[in-house]
Ligand code: NDP
């Protein structure tokens with residue numbers, strides 16, 4: 001791309017900024033072709049302004065482990081853009097977290113949130129804290145210390161964090177309670193909270209269920225087909241993966257895989273979800289699955305092909321990457337296409353490399369980009385904010401129906417945009433253009 005700031009972005013980028021550059025490049029490449037028809041974007045320096053977050057908050061988290069030893073971690077909150085609503089986005093606790101990873105996630109979140117049609121800005125935060133192997137008391141003390149550093153910067157109408165990798169119901173309960181102690185406010189300052197602390201029905205399931213609803217709308221529209229009897233591969237074994245599998249099984253698909261950082265579980269007869277949930281809840285390894293299902297296979301990550309992941313080398317109709325960024329490479333994409341895949345639905349954030357996406361699009365594989373397909377989680381977060389603000393609780397049926405409608409709306413919106421901009425089969429372009437235009441329209445209304 002020949003826009004002047006683009007080279008500068010590449011030159012400035014250090015290694016930790018690579019995922020951020022990748023995310024920016026995808027969005028800006030999609031809209032570069034229409035920039036000439038919008039001279040007001042240049043006048044308002046839209047691209048340059050979107051290259052920088054509104055603010056990056058970095059803080060120290062000091063906490064005491066079970067041996068009385070003081071531990072120190074880095075904490076962050078990146079408030080990227082609040083033109084469409086309060087800053088909104090999850091918190092990730094994982095040793096790989098740094099400002100570059102969170103900047104990419106916050107940037108993606110702006111556009112994902114825009115696609116929901118709800119009043120949500122974009123943010124992300126987290127810490128390099130590793131929850132693995134920590135006791136419940138250690139997790140609690142870490143969450144309390146994290147919130148002590150973060151609380152001055154957030155609020156129900158300012159910035160509303162939620163979960164992401166390593167942050168679920170339990171962590172959000174501890175974070176919420178500490179915010180309440182510090183501020184004396186019982187408010188909707190976080191979403192994904194436990195139900196009894198003001199959480200919404202269906203929030204834990206929302207991302208995974210939304211992913212499947214999105215896939216259903218796409219399949220029905222493009223091929224007049226359903227997911228029933230489709231053979232599906234899923235990666236990951238966390239919140240998003242397990243609820244994606246759950247909904248896929250409910251609609252009659254055959255899910256033959258899941259995975260974690262240790263390896264891939266392959267069960268050609270269909271993943272026993274109850275057992276996987278049980279193993280994960282008890283922090284048992286996925287290899288224990290074979291104790292009950294000896295016909296299944298576990299491929300350790302040390303045996304993965306050098307250019308990709310074992311989970312993407314299985315023959316299937318559809319894949320749902322649900323673990324982490326860049327987990328599906330070009331070689332994986334080539335293997336999937338060779339094995340007959342027809343549908344790729346991104347459930348994690350930015351799980352496919354740019355080369356893999358380009359290959360899928362060239363091969364005319366139906367490809368659902370993350371910022372559209374996984375927006376169900378943040379959409380139900382917004383419904384949690386609305387329920388907290390009004391002190392009213394909606395039923396399972398009401399929320400499930402809204403989730404399905406939001407996913408249908410997102411699909412129709414990005415499909416219509418792809419067609420309007422003469423790339424009818426490119427939902428990546430459709431999502432990026434539709435989201436970008438909405439965010440920029442709000443920025444222009446705000447002036448500078
Ligand atoms: P969880 O922490 O619940 O699960 C993450 C899963 O991915 C685990 O199985 C984990 O394995 C695996 N994983 C994480 N990092 C790696 C890695 N570097 N290599 C291999 N496997 C890895 O997180 P979520 O399910 O919440 O999030 C999964 C993805 O979905 C992320 O990309 C997240 O940003 C995205 N997402 C999450 C939403 C939410 O509301 N939670 C909403 C929208 C998107 P192990 O346990 O062994 O580390």
Ligand code: 2IT
Pocket residue numbers: 088089090091112160161162163164191349374375377378379381
């Ligand atoms: O990536 C995401 O959309 C999330 N982690 C959820 C964000 C939210 O605020 O619910």
